[in-house]
Amino acid sequence: MKQKEEKTNVMRILDREKVPYTAHFYEGAGGPEGDREYGLHVAQAMGQDAARVFKTLAARGASGGVYVYEVPVAESLDLKKAARAVGEKSVELLPLAQLNAVTGYVRGGCSPVGMKKQYPVVFDASAAELDRVYISAGRIGAQVEVSAPELLALLRAQTADITAR
Template sequence: MAKKKEEKTNVMRVLEQQGIPYTPHTYPADGPIDGVSVAGYLGQDVEQVFKTLVTKGASGSYYVFDVPVAENLDLKKAAKAVGEKSIAMIHQKELLPLTGYVHGGCSPVGMKKQFPTVFHETVVLFDTICVSAGKIGAQVEVPPQALLDLLGATTADIVVEG
């Protein structure tokens, strides 16, 4: 019996090329689904599943922020973390041409261009975290330090206080 071939995403290929161990996860991609639902479907803690948000600073530079799926990005804190006067979320229609990813499938790994990336400071508290594998319906679970090193990412307190 032939083994079903796993469909590799660009994210998975980059991780393999860099020797970073990962565990692929899938979830049903039919219909709208939010990050909290994805975490639940995967049986993961919402604090360990990160969403990737792309912003543009007052200077015109782009920045990537990864925060736990149940949290919201604090734009003032995010701007401070990257030394910008202010930042704003990019428009959804700009995402694919800029990053190569669609809304709901954006990953910090393997974008068309590597932008300065900041993870919420809690990322280092876990042995593994999940980020998008680069398409809706797929996630990769990776050691956070390996991801930070790969991306040259920093950490900061960048979420809205509840």
């Protein structure tokens, strides 16, 4: 674990909105491996249950709208369920080349808090059963632990069964 780091934009937004959080820092190990492996590395590096650590995925619907999905790091997004959750015919994950332009974040450091625009956010239904969740603090190597109900309220997020099981 790294020592105290400077605040990220995500942390500043949570402070401004008076949403308590605990910052966690870890050695970032982004790389060519898949999202699942990277997310599991993050959970392991922080000593946390992977079911509480959520990864942020951005997708574009058939209508052209952008949607943000939060799924546990050990799970995969089911695109059909994801589309149904937002009333779209279909959704496709944003190409990596578009991620920064659309969200303001890079792969491995994407957070539902503080994107360039407030896109609709859908958390996997499992988040509603948790008291606290971990999400990216907006850069590789930083996570925030936050109350699940408070985070869902801040983001005006909905929950739905969106993982491939």
